[in-house]
Amino acid sequence: MKFRKTIYFFVIAYVLCFLQCYLSMHAYAKELSAICLNCIFYTEILMTSLLIIFIFPVAWLLNMFKLSIKIRYVISSISFFMLSYLVNISIFDSRVASWSSYSHKDVLISVFFLAYPYLSVSVLLFWLATKKLNLLQLRAK
Numbered sequence: 001m002k003f004r005k006t007i008y009f010f011v012i013a014y015v016l017c018f019l020q021c022y023l024s025m026h027a028y029a030k031e032l033s034a035i036c037l038n039c040i041f042y043t044e045i046l047m048t049s050l051l052i053i054f055i056f057p058v059a060w061l062l063n064m065f066k067l068s069i070k071i072r073y074v075i076s077s078i079s080f081f082m083l084s085y086l087v088n089i090s091i092f093d094s095r096v097a098s099w100s101s102y103s104h105k106d107v108l109i110s111v112f113f114l115a116y117p118y119l120s121v122s123v124l125l126f127w128l129a130t131k132k133l134n135l136l137q138l139r140a141k
Helices: 003-028 041-064 071-093 105-132
Strands: none
Touching: 003 041, 003 071, 003 105, 041 071, 071 105
C-alpha cells in the first residue's frame, strides 16, 4: 500500500472504532475505570482504540499473499470487527465488570449485545470505505 492509502486506512479504521465504542459504551461514561481512576471516558476510549493499529499487519499480509480482492476485503473487515470488539471488551471490563462479579462468558455476551448494532454499522462502513477508496489494492490505478 502506498503511504497515503496507509494513512487513510488507519484514520478510517481508528475513527470508526472510536465512534462505535463511544456509542456502544456511552452508558458507562460516568462509571469509574479500574484501569485508571483519574481517566475520563473519552481519554480511555481514545487510548484503547489504538488497538486498531494491529489491523496494519493484516493488511500487509493480505498484500503479501496474492489473494483475490474480495477475500482481502472480507478478511480485513473480519479483523476490524474482532479488534473493535476487543476494544469494547476492554472498556466494558474496566468500567463495569471489574467492579462486579461478571464471568468471562458474561462479559463477552454482554458486550456483544451492547455493541452489535454499532459494530455491524461500523464494519459495513469500513468495508464500503476501503472498497470505495481502493485501500487494499496492490497498485494504485
